[in-house]
Amino acid sequence: MKKLKKNKLLLLFLVFTSMISNTVVGQDSIVAKEIVKLQYFNRNNSLQYLILESILKKGKQIEPQKSKAFKIFLDKDQPENLVAKVMTDDNGKAKAIIPPQLKSIWDSAEQHNFLVVAEASGKEGETPSEFTIRKAKISIDTSSADGTKNISVTVMKYKNGEWLAAKDVEMKIGVQRLGGILPAGESDSYTTDSTGIATSEFKKDSLPGNEYGDLMLVARVEDNDELGNLIVEKPVPWGVVTKTDNGFFNQRALWSTRFRTPLWLLFMAYTIVIGVWGTIIYLVVQLVKIKKIANSTA
Amino acid sequence: MENIAAFSNEQITRDLLPQKFGRRGMIWTGILVLLCLTGAYAYYRQLKYGLVVTSMRDYVSWGIYISNFVFFVAISLVGSLITAIFRLANVKWSTPLTRIAEIIAVSAIVFASLxxxxxxxxxxxxxxxxxxxxIQSPIMWDVIVIGTYFFISCLLLYFPLLPDLKILIAFKEKSGKAxxxxxxxxxxxxxxxxExxxxxxxxxxxLCIIIVPVAFCIHTVTSWLFATTYRPGWDSTNFGAYFISGAFLVGAGGVVVAMYIFRKSYHLEKYITEKHFEKMGRIVVLLALLYLYFNINEYLIPAFKMKKPEEAHLTQLFTGEFAALFWFAISIGMIIPILILLFKKGRRPLPVFIAGIMVVIGAWFKRYLIVTPTLLHPFLPMQNVPESYHHYFPSWEEWAIAIGSLSGALLVITFFARIYPIIPIHEIITEQHEEAEKK
Incomplete structure (x- = not known):
């Protein structure tokens, strides 16, 4: 029995050490994989830009690739199709705006491929990463009926030489706040119907707006496989007017200008100064008195 | 003082009338003038080329000038201690020291302003x-309070001088026409x-009543210049008391040094006696212990907590770049004087004089350590700045101006002692009469 126990322990030890060594060897044998992601953004149907992200995946670890140079091309790996040369930042990301000189190439097709080529990789024959995007546009409209405010967002895609309604496109509809998009209705996301329209009722009453009471409505399609990222914004006077309180800067405080000294400080300072200097003046008068006594004695 | 009772009025007057500079006096004055002129030339260069001639940069914007300023303000506090507090407390033995204390105060406050x-x-x-x-700015409070203290100190110097001026006028042949x-x-x-x-x-x-709060204000406000700024080493509610205790110590140290020098130079052994050194020695040791206590508070408690922003500052002081200077200032400015003055033999004139010099030197470097290391440790890291911004060592112009200002203060005291009696003649005679009447 004792022997069995001893053997069991030995067996357990062997299993444990072999597991550890396997893990260590396994970790060493994991090949690092370089992943490049490209996201297309269309903001208000006017500004089009791309965000490139380069990461190194090693097992379960993901590491951003800093200061790595890439070339982005539109459709063809040719100098005239160059969108931008970019360098990744500390987060492994880089941004490129699609330049106006590529307009004719952009207009010439319904969908486009973006080719990402790593510069100075030392691998001449490396296959470029490809990302396909279909041309699309997004619009936002508002309506009010019986005290109900509605927001409708239309998404269209360019196909077969015409703009067609893009159905089943998921998006967020809401109000732009500092921390992100605050949903306008009760749902967090909406999907376009067969007519390419998604509708949300505006239920966020009494939201603080700007000095005129304006809120910025936003509809955002995120990471759509076919259309990329589409964003549209529209200011609406549905918020509460926010008045900036400038009184803060006009109050009497220790940090204010000399014309806004706190009254308690003025009172204390002047009391002390007048008290002490009054005494000094009194003492000077005493000196004059001593002098006068001398004159009268003479 | 008790043996003065045996002297006649004439003898006291003769002993205490200002004396012309001897050979040593001339050399001393010449050296001081030379140092002042070097300082003036360095200041001319600073005016011509700007503050770039100094080693002060974006981070260390308060260098030895401000350390010197704090030192001057500190030593000026002695006027209120010896003159006002002792007078109000009816301490008679301090009479021969009052004018020494007051002239130190006036000269120090003049150079603090400059x-x-x-x-x-x-x-x-x-x-x-x-x-x-x-008026919200502590700098403005400092300007007001320094001006006020200067006027009060001048009046406190002038009023007791009036009876002595009558004596001086009477001895026209000794003083000369001018x-x-x-x-x-x-x-x-x-x-x-x-009347x-x-x-x-x-x-x-x-004046004695009013000078005490004003003197406390002057040094408290100076400490607030630092304490109202949120920085490692300065962010303390204790700074006012810490500065005042330090000021009393350096002031008392300055007085014992001056006492010894005047006693030796003008042969005033009958008036500034061993008893004066014994008593001043006791005062210095008490003040040194008090200042040591505040120092332990100021450094031990932050070091115990070792908050991250304080850490770099304290490490630099205890074991880093400023360690040698820090331990030098602590030991020479407090610990060694305490060890000397605790013993009766240590309270003889020469040991007291040596302890006084130690206190004054230690105090000057202590001010430097209060001002500069903190500025080298801001809360935000120093980034993308030239290497010189990370360190501070005064340029020759700064040294020359600082030494010139110290020489200037000594020159004012020297000239004052040449022109006026450094021990109040009339008060000594009056006290002699009072003592005689008591007997």
Whole structure:
């Protein structure tokens, strides 16, 4: 029995050490994989830009690739199709705006491929990463009926030489706040119907707006496989007017200008100064008195 | 003082009248003038080329000028200690020391004001402090309180001098024409009548009362220049008391040094006796212990907590770049003087004088350590700045100006002792009479 126990322990030890060594060897044998992601953004149907992200995946670890140079091309790996040369930042990301000189190439097709080529990789024959995007546009409209405010967002895609309604496109509809998009209705996301329209009722009453009471409505399609990222914004006077309180800067405080000294400080300072200097003046008068006594004695 | 009772009025007067410089006096004055002129030349260079001639940069914007300023303000506090507090407490033995203390106070406060102007990049804009000053700023409080303290100290020097001026005028043949003219201008109206004495005594009493809070204010406000700034090493609610205790110590140290030098130079052994050194020694040791106590508070508690922003500052002081200077200042400014003065043999004139010198030197470096290391440890890391911004060592211009200002203060004291009696003649005679009457 004792022997069995001893053997069991030995067996357990062997299993444990072999597991550890396997893990260590396994970790060493994991090949690092370089992943490049490209996201297309269309903001208000006017500004089009791309965000490139380069990461190194090693097992379960993901590491951003800093200061790595890439070339982005539109459709063809040719100098005239160059969108931008970019360098990744500390987060492994880089941004490129699609330049106006590529307009004719952009207009010439319904969908486009973006080719990402790593510069100075030392691998001449490396296959470029490809990302396909279909041309699309997004619009936002508002309506009010019986005290109900509605927001409708239309998404269209360019196909077969015409703009067609893009159905089943998921998006967020809401109000732009500092921390992100605050949903306008009760749902967090909406999907376009067969007519390419998604509708949300505006239920966020009494939201603080700007000095005129304006809120910025936003509809955002995120990471759509076919259309990329589409964003549209529209200011609406549905918020509460926010008045900036400038009184803060006009109050009497220790940090204010000399014309806004706190009254308690003025009172204390002047009391002390007048008290002490009054005494000094009194003492000077005493000196004059001593002098006068001398004159009268003479 | 008890043996003075045996001297006649004439002898006391003869002993205490100002004396012409001897050979040593001339050399001493010559050296001081030379140092002042070097300082003036360095300041001329600073005016011509700007503050770039100093080693002060974006981070260390307060260098030895401000350390010197704090030192001057500290030593000026002695006027209120010896003159006012002892007078109000009816401490008679301190009478021969009152004028020494007051002239140290006046000269120190004059140079404290001047060194602040030296620290300004655009001194021609000095008047803007008054024209556009904000009463909310501790700098403005400092300007007001320094001005006030200067006037009060001058009055406290002047009122007790009036009876002595009468004596000086009477000894025309000894003082010479020019000085006699000065004495007449300053005190010819003093006839020594009962009414004049009454007014003068009352004025001196008022001055003694008023100078104590003003003196406390001057150094507390100076400490607030630091403490109202949120920085490692300065962010303390204890700074006012810490500065005042340090000021009393350096002031008392300064007085014992001056006592010894005047005693030796003018042969005043009958008036500044061993008993004075014994008593001043006791005061210095008490003040050194008090200042040591505040130092332990100021450094031990932050070191115990070792908050991250304080860590770099404290490490630099205890074991880093400033460690040698820090432990030098602590030991020479407090610990060694305490060890000397705790023993009766250590309270003889020479050991007290040596301890006094240690206290003064230690105090100067202590001010430097209060001002500079903190500025080298801001809360935000120093990034993308030239290497020179990370360190501070004063340029020769700064040293020359600082030493020149210290020499200037000593020169004022030297000239004062040449022109006026450094021990109040009239008060000594009066006290002798009072003692004789008691007997």
């Amino acid at each position: 060194i602040i102007i030296v620290d300004m990049g655009r001194p021609e804009r000095f008047m803007n402090l008054f024209l556009h000053g904000r 000085l006699n003219k000065l004495y007449r201008f300053q005190g010819s109206f003093w006839k020594g009548t009962k 004049q004495f009454q007014i003068s005594d009352k004025a001196i009493n008022i």
